[in-house]
Amino acid sequence: MKWNSTIGLTLILLASMLIGGVFSGIAGTNLGREALKGITQPDTRPNNLANRKGDLPRKDEVLILPEDKIIANVKTRIGGGKAAAVTAKQVSGASTSAAVDQAKFPFTAESEDVTLEIRSIQQQGDSFIISVGLRNANQTPVKFLYSFLEVKDNQGRTLSANTEGLPSELPADNQVYSGIIRLPVASVDKAEKLSLALSDYPDQKVQLEATNIPVMR
Incomplete structure (x- = not known):
């Protein structure tokens, strides 16, 4: 059988494409493994979920605050109320002063x-x-x-x-x-x-x- 240059070039191209595809697949697999390092599937078993510490409370759970935080919150709100009362008193005093000045006329x-x-x-x-x-x-x-x-x-x-x-x-x-x-x-x-x-x-x-x-x- 006589060798045809066209057939030879075609075979060379096919072989190059095959080799390139193999190397690309290997490189992609390696990149994927590197990207997924340290990532594990979450453990969804009921017993393990119950024993995990530091989880946020569910909507139906009652969150109990420490007593010192409750007292601090109450003091903060009381302090804000007093400040508002003082501000209202100052505004009232300014209005009264203006009314007194107006009352001096004529x-x-x-x-x-x-x-x-x-x-x-x-x-x-x-x-x-x-x-x-x-x-x-x-x-x-x-x-x-x-x-x-x-x-x-x-x-x-x-x-x-x-x-x-x-x-x-x-x-x-x-x-x-x-x-x-x-x-x-x-x-x-x-x-x-x-x-x-x-x-x-x-x-x-x-x-x-x-x-x-x-x-x-």
């Missing part, structure tokens, strides 16, 4: 039978609005130049202020004339209390002063 200042009444102060947008009223129980009208109105904070700083609705001449009719004093929020800054001073113009006989006006935020 603030009044009187001079030469002219009365300045400060009814409230509150923030509206980018301004603090002081609601005021003027009353003249004198027998002659009183003139005011509100550009001379002086507003200071508790640190002694003079604040920018504008008035709206207040008459330039206060009639001698014992009637209350209402208006507002507008302060920019930026000028009030961290002020806690304000003071106002207003005098008539040009005589300056009437000297109206109000102090310790709380800034309500």
